[in-house]
Structures are given as C-alpha cells and as structure tokens.
Amino acid sequence: MHNLSLSVMFPAYNEEANIKLAVLKAIEILETITDKFEILIVDDGSLDKTGQIIDALAREDNRIVVIHHAKNRGYGDALWTGINAAKNDWFFYTDADLQFDLNDIQKLIRFIPEYKAVIGYRSPRRDSFMRLLNAKGWNRLVRLLFGLKVRDIDCAFKIFERVMLTGLPLKTRGATMSAEVLIRLQRMGIAWKEVPVSHFPRLFGSPTGAKPAVIVRAFRELFNLYCIGLK
Ligand SMILES: Nc1nc2c(ncn2[C@@H]2O[C@H](COP(=O)(O)OP(=O)(O)O)[C@@H](O)[C@H]2O)c(=O)[nH]1
Numbered sequence: 257m258h259n260l261s262l263s264v265m266f267p268a269y270n271e272e273a274n275i276k277l278a279v280l281k282a283i284e285i286l287e288t289i290t291d292k293f294e295i296l297i298v299d300d301g302s303l304d305k306t307g308q309i310i311d312a313l314a315r316e317d318n319r320i321v322v323i324h325h326a327k328n329r330g331y332g333d334a335l336w337t338g339i340n341a342a343k344n345d346w347f348f349y350t351d352a353d354l355q356f357d358l359n360d361i362q363k364l365i366r367f368i369p370e371y372k373a374v375i376g377y378r379s380p381r382r383d384s385f386m387r388l389l390n391a392k393g394w395n396r397l398v399r400l401l402f403g404l405k406v407r408d409i410d411c412a413f414k415i416f417e418r419v420m421l422t423g424l425p426l427k428t429r430g431a432t433m434s435a436e437v438l439i440r441l442q443r444m445g446i447a448w449k450e451v452p453v454s455h456f457p458r459l460f461g462s463p464t465g466a467k468p469a470v471i472v473r474a475f476r477e478l479f480n481l482y483c484i485g486l487k
Pocket residue numbers: 266267268269270271298299300328329330331332334335350351352353355458462463464465466
C-alpha cells in the first residue's frame with residue numbers, strides 16, 4: 257500500500273532520552289510502507305531538551321512537523337493538537353518512549369480501510385504490577401459507567417480515519433481522552449478491530465501516566481463525562 261496517506265503522531269513530554277531514536281526508527285519503517293507520510297511531534301511543554309532535539313530533527317527533514325505547547329497541558333490535549341494539525345487521511349499515534357515496536361503498525365494497516373479504527377492491545381503489557389492493577393481497575397470502571405468493551409483502552413498504538421476523529425465533539429483533554437474517543441465511536445456504531453502488539457519496558461526517562469495529578473484529572477474528567485451523559 258505505497259500510496260497510504262498517513263500521519264504519525266508522537267505526544268512527547270520530557271523524552272530527551274528516547275525521542276530521537278523513536279523518530280528515526282519511525283522514518284526507517286514508514287519509508288518501507290508508504291511514500292506519503294508525515295510525522296507530527298507534539299512537545300507538551302517539556303522541561304528537558306525534547307523541544308530542541310525535535311526542532312533539530314524537523315530542520316533536517318521536512319516530513320517532520322513539530323508543535324510546542326508553551327506549558328504542559330496533558331496527554332489528551334497534546335493528542336488533540338496532533339489530530340487537528342494532521343493532514344493525511346489516516347491518523348496513527350503512539351508513544352515516544354520506545355515501549356512499542358513501530359513495525360507492528362503493519363498489523364494494524366492490514367485492516368484498513370475495511371475498519372475505520374484499528375486499535376492495539378499490549379500483549380503482554382510490560383509495566384509494573386501496580387500499573388497493571390490500576391489499568392485493570394480503570395478499564396472496569398469505564399466499562400461499568402459507559403459499557404465500553406475494549407481490551408486495552410489506553411494502548412497508545414491506534415490508527416483512525418482522520419476525519420472521523422476531527423469530527424468528534426471531545427470534551428476531555430487529559431488521559432481520559434483515549435476512553436472518550438472509543439466510547440463515542442462505540443455509540444456511533446463504528447466497528448473497530450483489536451490487534452495484539454508487542455510492548456517493552458521503558459528503559460530511559462520516567463513514566464508520567466501514574467502521577468497523582470494525572471490520575472486525579474482522569475477521574476474528574478471521567479465523572480464529568482458521565483454526568484453530562486456524554487452529549
Ligand atoms: N503530551 C503529553 N504527553 C505526555 C504527557 N505525559 C506523558 N506523555 C507522553 O505519553 C507517552 C506515554 O507516557 P508514559 O509516561 O510512558 O505513560 P505510560 O506508558 O502509561 O507509563 C510518552 O510518549 C510520553 O512522552 C503529558 O503530560 N503530555
């Protein structure tokens with residue numbers, strides 16, 4: 257599928273130890289897949305050298321687009337910035353921390369355009385026991401409140417038809433956005449395909465997904481969503 261029109265996005269927050277390799281690997285793999293791709297990196301107010309590193313990468317390669325948030329605004333907000341800046345037909349996003357193998361994108365692409373969304377699930381997920389426990393609780397809660405049936409809500413390895421995403425009236429801007437996207441698609445009757453993807457322990461930098469502030473915001477946004485009945 258060498259004419260696949262693809263936008264690949266990395267949200268990045270303090271990933272100076274990972275981002276360059278993540279992007280260079282992505283380019284190497286994407287070049288074998290399609291002639292029409294762009295890479296968007298949204299630097300969400302990083303305090304380390306992430307911003308400088310990605311600016312330098314973008315200067316060398318015009319397929320790389322960099323967006324900086326002046327301050328840290330959160331995972332979902334960075335994702336939303338990326339979704340709206342993307343120009344190609346299919347929007348794929350993943351993490352900038354090298355916990356995924358971008359080669360697995362092939363496993364997702366196989367199911368488009370038949371499916372408008374193809375989403376990975378980490379099999380097995382290589383995170384700490386506590387993270388796995390938290391994730392299990394979170395998945396159960398979202399299923400209970402919204403009836404969302406999906407194996408791994410927060411797996412950052414998903415591809416969507418871009419215009420379908422830009423059309424969603426998303427209310428959340430924190431980590432809950434991953435859940436909100438899927439809840440809305442499920443309610444719209446959009447079928448997706450779930451595909452197992454490899455996952456690796458984080459070797460450099462530190463995870464922020466389990467920071468208390470991130471968790472508190474996620475619960476607040478989830479309950480707000482529940483209260484408004486997701487309109
Ligand atoms: N935009 C944005 N990205 C973030 C933030 N925190 C983490 N990230 C990025 O999101 C991805 C996953 O973060 P990580 O902390 O590894 O979460 P985990 O894999 O769930 O433990 C990485 O690419 C991070 O750079 C944030 O506050 N804003």
